[in-house]
Structures are given as structure tokens and as C-alpha cells.
Amino acid sequence: MILIISFWLSLLPYLAAPQPTAPIPVTVASKDICRIYGSVYLERDPKYKNTAAYTVYLGEEEAFASMVVYRESNKLFADATAVWHITNKKAFADHVLYVTDNRNFADFTVHFTNVRSYAACRP
Template identity: 50%
Template sequence: MALGPAQPAVLASPAVARVRAAGPLEPCKIFGSVYLETDPSRRGYCHGTVYVEPEEAFADVLVFKENNKLFADKAGLWADAPARDFADYVLLVVTDRSRADFSIHYTKVRSFAGCKTN
């Protein structure tokens, strides 16, 4: 049995595009470090779109901002990521509620954070 010539190893390029997860974004499962993108031209790098609701009653998720990523371990507990590359989730902030996947409202009480039950 003869061996053919060795195939060169294929190396991944250093600038590998981030692959989006299959399926719809589930806002009730978002926690950890989150980067809120405001530039619409970077929509392709985002996991989804979000609208910051001024009223708590109409928001889908109540968000409490954690100072430390280690404490952002449940739905609605978010820590601000310093850059898009360090975030668990990157969300594009839109100004039109109808163009958002879901809406959030920031709360000052940690125990209120999470998905609102319907």
C-alpha cells in the first residue's frame, strides 16, 4: 500500500469571525458580561437587538448591573464588558421598540432582576 503525499495542515486565520448560535435568542437565559453596541453598522457582530424600556411595566427582562462578572450568574444579572471581545453577549441597542428582539429595564434592586412572568 503506497502512501500519498502529506496534506498540509490547515491553520485557522487569526481573524476568525464569531459564529452566531443557532436558534432564536432567549432573553431569559442572558447573564454574565454584556456589551451594548450602539453602532448599527456592527449589527452582524451582535447576538441580538435590545430596546431599553423607560418603564418597568413594559420590559421583558429586568436587569441589575453587577460590578463584578462573577456575581452575574443568573438571568437579569449583567456586568458591563469593557469591550465587545470580552463579553459573553453583544447586544445592539435600538431606538425603535418594534425592531428589537426584546426589551429591558434597569432596576436598582438585585432581587427584582430576571424575566417577567406573564
């Protein structure tokens, strides 16, 4: 009798196993490029492309840029939209962006300006 009970108890986890269900779809909020400001690290090594939040193309024409960025020399003053402090160390960056040479692979295009009041985001 004890042998039969122990046999049924050993099968219990397999009999009460939950049935597989369909995966629940997860909605991801769209990324807002206008929230990129502060210290930014521009990654150029393709090995680390997956560690970057966005892929950007640095364009020469302001008219075709999604974001016109002003380079701030002091990190404390890079506190507005499209005002970046370019850092040399990835560990000190608020945002990591991968720079591509192909405009078609970029999430958005960046043009750097010398005038702070021209800094703007055009999503």
C-alpha cells in the first residue's frame, strides 16, 4: 500500500503541471528622441552597437536633420532639449548613441550647430 501511495505522489507534479499558454503581447512605448539631452557618448565601434539606445547619422545639412544639437562644453548646462555635452567616457554618459555612416540605418539624423538658440528637435 505504501508503495502505491508513493508512486502516485511521485506522479503528482506531472499531472498537475500548468498548461502552456500563448505569450502575452507587450507594448513598448515609442522612443522619444526629444528627451535626449545631458551628457552623450557617441559610440563608433560596431562591436558595441547593441549597447546604444539609438543609431544616429551625423548630417551636414541642417534642413534634413531630425535634431539640431548644440554642443555644450559644461555638463551642468546641458539641461535642455538638443543640448548635449559630448563625453569621452561611456560610464559618464546619460545616453549612448551609435553613429552610423549609412543614413538608412539611423533612427534619426543629427546636425551640430554653433548657436544654442538654434538647438531644436523635429521628430
